[in-house]
Amino acid sequence: MSETYPAFYIILTLLTALRRGVPQRQIWREFQRQKIALQPRLSFWIALCKEAGLLDVFDGRLRVTGFARRWLNKSTEEQTFDLIDAWQNAPKNRKTRQFRKKLLWKLKYDKSLTAKDRKFLSQLEALGLVQEDQLTAWGRYFLKGLGSLPTPKTPEPCQINGDQFQVPLPQHIDLLWELERHLRPASPGVYPLTRRTLQYSSGNPEELEALLERGLGGPLPGAIRARLRGQPSLRVTRGVLLEFSHPEDLSALRRQANFRTYIQQVVSPRHVLVDEKQARTFIKMLARRGVHLQMFEEAPEPEPKRTHFTKPTLLQPLGPSVPKLQVLKKYLQLQQGLDLLYHAPGYAPEQRRITPLSIEERNGQTYVIAWCQSRRGQRTFRLDRMEIPGTY
DSSP, X not given: OOBOOOHHHHHHHHXXXXXXXXXXXXHHHHHHHTTBOOOSOHHHHHHHHHHTTSEEEETTEEEEOTHHHHHHTSOHHHHHHHHHHHHHHOOSSHHHHHHHHHHHHHHXXXXXXXXXXXXXXXXXXXXXXXXXXXXXXXXXXXIXXXXXXXXXXXXXXXEEETTEEEOOSSSOHHXXXXXXXXXXXXXXXXXXXXXXXXXXXXXXXXXXXXHXXXXXXXXXXXHHHHHHHTOOOOOOOXXXXXXXXXXXHXXXXXXXHHHHTTEEEEOSSSEXXXXXXXXXXXXXXXXXXXXXXOOSOOOXXXXXXXXXXXXXXXXXXXXXXXXHXXXXXXXXXXXXXXXXXXXXXXXXXXXXXXXXXXXXXXXXXXXXXXXXXXXXXXXXXXXXXXXXXXXX
């Protein structure tokens, strides 16, 4: 649902849309995207900005004047006086200008209004002077000279909330004037910094980074800076990894809200990460539901010291052999564990049970990144050092 904003926000959005090259017939979409209630119609605001000297026409196209930036930096009192004069003098018809001047006179001296007068009150309401056929405190100050303006707010710094850069309005106009060349706001003063929105950013990323740090008054968070520069990022998560026997078991479990609250992250169709402090409680809940729990793969019994080592052999299945890489890709797709014999250099061959997570090519060698159940952690294995039954 669209929200109502003061005239300053409407004018700022109109000016920045034209500076980004949005065609005049498409400007209303910019207000719709930011959920700004555009009342009255766009033609009213364009005429108002033209009369105030913020817009002009060149070669049949609207353009922002050099005075616009200075006007935005004016005090709220000066801006309101300028908008009242612009509203009164905007119509080309002399009778309409006289009618608007008389309407302001009626409001100033509390004269009765006609039906025609009330049709124009919506325009003065957009300027914050009238509400429900009565002058607001703002209107009484500017039309009657009664009351006083509120105390200006202390300048507030910009801040980053999640993936959004938030700018207090109407402060930091000079910053916004430059920032609008790089980013499109989701709403007045709110600029998303997600990867999707940054792909529409134009200009030098270093300039955008400098603008954001200027608004914050300090360095950007590391994750935001890496996103601006297009750098890869790595997130380290601590917890207990649980492996389910089948993806359907995990899907059925996640349908229940009380179990979903314990799951910190879904790693794969069969693997979830649980917070270390909540893992014991979560495992007890699973046990009460009849889930068979196998905490870890049993550690192999230590072998007696020998002067030589015999090579363990795995039983080979009947039938033709297949490439090791083909088998590993299949288990990677199924997210299931498999047994193999690993020949680490300098050590005796050892039987391992792994669940492949990724397969990479580096320096002419193929490596398998997998969760090793025998070592209870993630490990990297070289393909030519693996011995899998039924493969070559």
